[in-house]
Amino acid sequence: MIENNVPHVGSPVRIVVVGAGNRARTYMHYVKANPGKAKLVAVVEPDKVRRDFLADQFGIPEEMRFCNCKEVFSLPRLAEAAVICSPEKLHYDHCMLAIEAGYHILLEKPIAQTLQECEEIARKADEKRLRVSVCHVLRHHPLFAKIKELIDSGKYGDIISISHMEEVGIDRYTHSFVRGTMNRERDNNPMLLAKCCHDLDFLLWIVDARCRKVSSFGSLRWFREENAPAGSALRCVDCQVEGECPYSAIDLYKRRRDWIGSFIPAPGEMIDDVIDRELKEGRFGRCVYRCDNDVVDNQVVAIEMDNGMLISLIINAFTQCDCRNIEIKMTLGEISCYGDMIKARHFRSREISAFDFSHLGKIPHHGGADMAVIGNFIDSLLNPELPLISPLKMAIESHHVIFEAERSRHTGKTIKFKTND
Numbered sequence: 165m166i167e168n169n170v171p172h173v174g175s176p177v178r179i180v181v182v183g184a185g186n187r188a189r190t191y192m193h194y195v196k197a198n199p200g201k202a203k204l205v206a207v208v209e210p211d212k213v214r215r216d217f218l219a220d221q222f223g224i225p226e227e228m229r230f231c232n233c234k235e236v237f238s239l240p241r242l243a244e245a246a247v248i249c250s251p252e253k254l255h256y257d258h259c260m261l262a263i264e265a266g267y268h269i270l271l272e273k274p275i276a277q278t279l280q281e282c283e284e285i286a287r288k289a290d291e292k293r294l295r296v297s298v299c300h301v302l303r304h305h306p307l308f309a310k311i312k313e314l315i316d317s318g319k320y321g322d323i324i325s326i327s328h329m330e331e332v333g334i335d336r337y338t339h340s341f342v343r344g345t346m347n348r349e350r351d352n353n354p355m356l357l358a359k360c361c362h363d364l365d366f367l368l369w370i371v372d373a374r375c376r377k378v379s380s381f382g383s384l385r386w387f388r389e390e391n392a393p394a395g396s397a398l399r400c401v402d403c404q405v406e407g408e409c410p411y412s413a414i415d416l417y418k419r420r421r422d423w424i425g426s427f428i429p430a431p432g433e434m435i436d437d438v439i440d441r442e443l444k445e446g447r448f449g450r451c452v453y454r455c456d457n458d459v460v461d462n463q464v465v466a467i468e469m470d471n472g473m474l475i476s477l478i479i480n481a482f483t484q485c486d487c488r489n490i491e492i493k494m495t496l497g498e499i500s501c502y503g504d505m506i507k508a509r510h511f512r513s514r515e516i517s518a519f520d521f522s523h524l525g526k527i528p529h530h531g532g533a534d535m536a537v538i539g540n541f542i543d544s545l546l547n548p549e550l551p552l553i554s555p556l557k558m559a560i561e562s563h564h565v566i567f568e569a570e571r572s573r574h575t576g577k578t579i580k581f582k583t584n585d
């Protein structure tokens with residue numbers, strides 16, 4: 165899909181990055197590796213340590229380091245593109261400011277927090293003839309692209325139904341959605357939007373149909389104070405049963421040293437200092453049963469498409485693996501994907517084709533897909549004929565289904581979409 169027929173942009177595409185956290189640092193690996201195509205010229209980040217950490221790597225002068233978006237987007241345009249990686253609830257404001265100032269945008273998911281906001285961004289981008297690409301990384305991942313290729317080949321016929329299981333992984337869940345900053349709907353977003361907008365986007369991308377009806381159920385069932393075991397305390401460091409707790413912060417961060425990528429040492433500090441500080445007084449040392457979280461830990465979404473196809477999506481936090489399992493039932497065969505392995509079975513020939521993507525586990529940045537996300541955005545600016553793989557308007561369609569699924573979860577009603585039939 166060619167999103168807004170934009171004038172040619174010369175290389176390298178100059179970039180302003182907004183929010184110098186994990187995602188921005190990831191995308192800037194692409195910039196470092198492709199100096200002929202992209203150049204970081206300014207960093208917007210309120211946290212001085214993070215701002216300087218990124219800016220120093222690119223030799224960004226002091227006057228191009230900003231604390232907030234208003235400062236940078238009220239200046240005459242400094243660059244052609246903005247890469248927006250700020251916290252989710254700020255995306256709408258940051259995106260509108262950047263579009264108003266004339267920047268093409270690579271926008272981290274989710275787009276915004278309501279359908280109206282998403283549509284306003286699209287209207288404004290159209291008005292200014294700017295491109296907005298949403299970082300729906302599955303579209304750029306070889307495994308998910310292979311599933312689409314198999315479906316599009318026609319060999320397996322038409323899709324009858326899809327069961328899609330998002331296995332969040334217990335470590336990711338406790339880190340981000342219980343202790344971390346994505347743990348409250350009001351402060352961030354519902355789990356379905358924050359985590360599973362990728363899944364809904366993927367599902368709508370592979371099917372040639374539109375949503376007719378959606379229903380959803382879900383709750384925060386386990387990570388609540390009434391489930392705290394006897395002997396537990398407000399923090400893992402004070403807990404008498406920490407040694408047997410599967411959700412221990414000491415085990416996760418200090419012993420296994422997992423999920424410490426967002427712990428950034430201040431100058432003169434070591435990573436162990438940050439881990440110890442978090443365990444003693446930070447949000448990541450808290451008991452999982454005694455946090456201020458309210459996002460769901462289990463949810464189901466049922467969708468009927470306008471051609472009768474049925475889709476079920478299950479989000480489950482209680483999994484050791486952090487992966488997606490998919491079963492696609494089709495008229496001439498079936499395609500399944502468990503973790504890294506796709507199998508396609510053809511009914512008449514009895515042929516089974518297997519595709520192993522386990523080698524991608526060793527490639528950083530989502531198997532290289534993150535580099536493809538920013539690569540497609542930059543290439544589409546350098547060559548306006550090149551379509552965006554994840555254009556804003558397609559992402560709005562999947563966000564719409566999510567907003568309605570959440571409405572269903574809260575009201576107990578099945579939500580019907582306006583369709584042509």
Ligand SMILES: NC(=O)c1ccc[n+]([C@@H]2O[C@H](COP(=O)([O-])OP(=O)(O)OC[C@H]3O[C@@H](n4cnc5c(N)ncnc54)[C@H](O)[C@@H]3O)[C@@H](O)[C@H]2O)c1
Nearest residue numbers: 183184185186187208209211214249250251252272273299
């Ligand atoms: N596409 C994916 O696979 C994927 C994966 C993880 C996160 N994300 C999304 O990426 C975005 C960023 O996530 P992250 O993991 O990098 O988070 P992060 O917390 O590491 O980074 C966000 C940064 O934004 C900064 N910030 C806060 N207020 C700001 C403001 N007013 N202006 C500018 N910057 C501000 C924070 O200080 C922080 O450094 C979120 O929308 C998240 O949902 C996407």
